[in-house]
Amino acid sequence: MKCILVLHLLFLLYNVDGLKVLVCFPLPVKSISILGQSVVRYLMDAGHEVTYITVYPLKNPPTKKLRQIDISSNTALVADAQILSLAYILDNKLENSSPRDIQIFSQNIARNTLSHENVTKLLEDQSEHFDVVIADLLETELYAGLAVVYKCPMIWIHSMGANWQVLKLIDVATNPAYDPNYLSSNINPLSFTQRVEELWTRMQWQFFKTFFTQPGERKIYETVFGPLLAKRGRMLPNYEDIIYNASLIFANEHDAALNRPSTPQNFKFIGGLHIEEPVKPLENDIQCLIDNSVHGVIYFSMGSFLKSNSMPTNLTKNILQMFGELKQTVIWKFEGNNLQGIPNNVHIVNWAPQQSILAHPNVKIFLTHGGLFSSIEAIHFGVPIIGIPVRFDQNTNVNKAVLNGYALKVALSYDLPKDLKAAINIMLNDDRYTKKAKELSSVYHDRLLKPGPSLVYWVEHVVRTRGALHLRSPALHIPLYQRLYLDLLAITLTIVSVLIFLISTLCRNKTGKLHYLKKID
Numbered sequence: 238m239k240c241i242l243v244l245h246l247l248f249l250l251y252n253v254d255g256l257k258v259l260v261c262f263p264l265p266v267k268s269i270s271i272l273g274q275s276v277v278r279y280l281m282d283a284g285h286e287v288t289y290i291t292v293y294p295l296k297n298p299p300t301k302k303l304r305q306i307d308i309s310s311n312t313a314l315v316a317d318a319q320i321l322s323l324a325y326i327l328d329n330k331l332e333n334s335s336p337r338d339i340q341i342f343s344q345n346i347a348r349n350t351l352s353h354e355n356v357t358k359l360l361e362d363q364s365e366h367f368d369v370v371i372a373d374l375l376e377t378e379l380y381a382g383l384a385v386v387y388k389c390p391m392i393w394i395h396s397m398g399a400n401w402q403v404l405k406l407i408d409v410a411t412n413p414a415y416d417p418n419y420l421s422s423n424i425n426p427l428s429f430t431q432r433v434e435e436l437w438t439r440m441q442w443q444f445f446k447t448f449f450t451q452p453g454e455r456k457i458y459e460t461v462f463g464p465l466l467a468k469r470g471r472m473l474p475n476y477e478d479i480i481y482n483a484s485l486i487f488a489n490e491h492d493a494a495l496n497r498p499s500t501p502q503n504f505k506f507i508g509g510l511h512i513e514e515p516v517k518p519l520e521n522d523i524q525c526l527i528d529n530s531v532h533g534v535i536y537f538s539m540g541s542f543l544k545s546n547s548m549p550t551n552l553t554k555n556i557l558q559m560f561g562e563l564k565q566t567v568i569w570k571f572e573g574n575n576l577q578g579i580p581n582n583v584h585i586v587n588w589a590p591q592q593s594i595l596a597h598p599n600v601k602i603f604l605t606h607g608g609l610f611s612s613i614e615a616i617h618f619g620v621p622i623i624g625i626p627v628r629f630d631q632n633t634n635v636n637k638a639v640l641n642g643y644a645l646k647v648a649l650s651y652d653l654p655k656d657l658k659a660a661i662n663i664m665l666n667d668d669r670y671t672k673k674a675k676e677l678s679s680v681y682h683d684r685l686l687k688p689g690p691s692l693v694y695w696v697e698h699v700v701r702t703r704g705a706l707h708l709r710s711p712a713l714h715i716p717l718y719q720r721l722y723l724d725l726l727a728i729t730l731t732i733v734s735v736l737i738f739l740i741s742t743l744c745r746n747k748t749g750k751l752h753y754l755k756k757i758d
């Protein structure tokens with residue numbers, strides 16, 4: 238009996254074994270592709286067959302269960318490399334991208350991806366089928382068309398945290414009074430002007446989306462997917478119907494940090510997915526270096542997005558000199574070998590096994606640009622950070638880290654050496670930051686399932702339950718006017734004005750009558 242039960246359970250558990258999954262990560266952004274690779278890795282480890290549309294194909298694909306669709310030509314669509322040069326940013330006081338720029342950027346990537354020869358070849362093959370589509374979500378919902386082609390559930394994966402643009406696809410947009418735009422440097426609680434600013438940004442975003450981007454996307458959707466469905470003998474559903482039809486959204490965020498808006502039941506946190514566990518052991522020389530640092534180690538990296546060698550030379554020189562005055566060992570990830578006068582306690586590496594370094598208990602401070610992946614790693618390994626945000630969501634991430642008590646923020650400027658030194662001294666002399674980082678780290682690790690198994694579970698759950706309709710928010714189908722009770726307001730106003738009208742007319746007549754009655758008296 239028990240045996241049968243176990244077999245039955247096994248059958249239930251394994252009846253989604255060997256799913257065919259289409260994973261689409263079309264953005265030419267290296268750090269986001271790391272998330273894509275992790276998704277692919279966990280799905281394959283769980284026995285599923287993955288087709289991976291990617292800008293950065295894996296060099297040695299691990300098994301036969303992976304087919305890669307190479308769209309590396311998308312890299313040609315990223316803006317001028319100079320924009321990412323620190324020197325350029327320092328001298329030009331670069332403004333953050335506007336909502337409009339990012340919408341246009343994402344739409345161009347989507348147009349290019351969906352008409353890419355390698356993707357077209359896949360889509361035109363009518364013998365192909367998939368059980369579920371997982372696509373990266375940034376400012377465009379066009380990839381939902383893929384799930385329409387394969388008549389399967391759609392799952393989004395968002396490389397940032399919960400925010401209104403994403404939440405409104407499966408629930409309702411959260412309130413700008415407490416959910417600032419993801420590129421905003423405003424942080425809760427918002428002041429009056431910040432609230433107005435957030436409302437204004439949101440109105441601009443929505444205006445541009447409704448009147449420019451979305452009509453453009455609908456056209457691309459019809460041009461790309463119309464003929465594909467016609468060949469399969471099916472009608473193309475309305476674009477507006479499919480973009481609000483996702484089964485689930487995964488977000489690259491975690492439960493430990495303060496300051497997240499509430500999220501619906503089909504919104505799942507998988508922050509930390511990209512961290513390989515257990516971490517790879519360090520190479521001997523770095524291991525020895527960190528082991529033998531009596532005063533601890535400071536690790537400095539500006540991420541893969543920004544190259545340290547685009548820093549002005551005088552700035553580099555001054556930073557090196559400042560590091561030289563510290564007792565701590567400094568490991569600086571810096572591309573380029575043209576550095577001179579490197580102090581004894583400073584070690585320059587072209588590439589660093591960041592996760593393995595952060596995992597070492599001797600590492601005391603992490604100097605970072607505050608990219609989302611680095612921010613998550615800091616919490617994962619419980620290392621306090623000094624953030625030097627440059628652009629995109631880095632400001633937001635560093636502000637949140639400061640709010641959460643495990644970070645200090647330093648502005649990128651020619652005064653960086655001086656400001657950085659002050660921040661390092663504060664952090665070395667006050668263990669509150671380290672304590673807070675460790676505390677958040679233990680909250681972060683205290684979860685039912687690690688992000689990898691959680692991702693696999695939810696993907697399988699969506700397929701098993703044919704789109705997880707039971708997780709959908711009823712709010713999705715309630716039009717804005719009903720949610721805001723504008724109809725009730727209209728009815729009330731009508732009744733009140735009719736009443737006022739009637740009463741005033743009556744009163745006029747009555748006063749006439751009263752006069753009359755009085756006269757008779």
Ligand SMILES: *[C@@H]1O[C@H](CO)[C@@H](O)[C@H](O)[C@H]1NC(C)=O
Pocket residue numbers: 306307308309310354355
């Ligand atoms: C299409 O994929 C092949 C590998 O399968 C790749 O060599 C080629 O560069 C891709 N085409 C484009 C335009 O990116």
Ligand SMILES: *[C@@H]1O[C@H](CO)[C@@H](O)[C@H](O)[C@H]1NC(C)=O
Pocket residue numbers: 385389390391474478479482484703704705
């Ligand atoms: C919406 O998603 C469900 C579940 O995946 C699917 O059955 C349905 O066909 C989808 N609707 C449209 C219009 O694509």
Ligand SMILES: *[C@@H]1O[C@H](CO)[C@@H](O)[C@H](O)[C@H]1NC(C)=O
Pocket residue numbers: 549551552555651
């Ligand atoms: C470094 O050089 C830039 C111009 O190249 C200059 O504006 C800046 O003041 C210099 N900074 C220092 C600290 O010398």
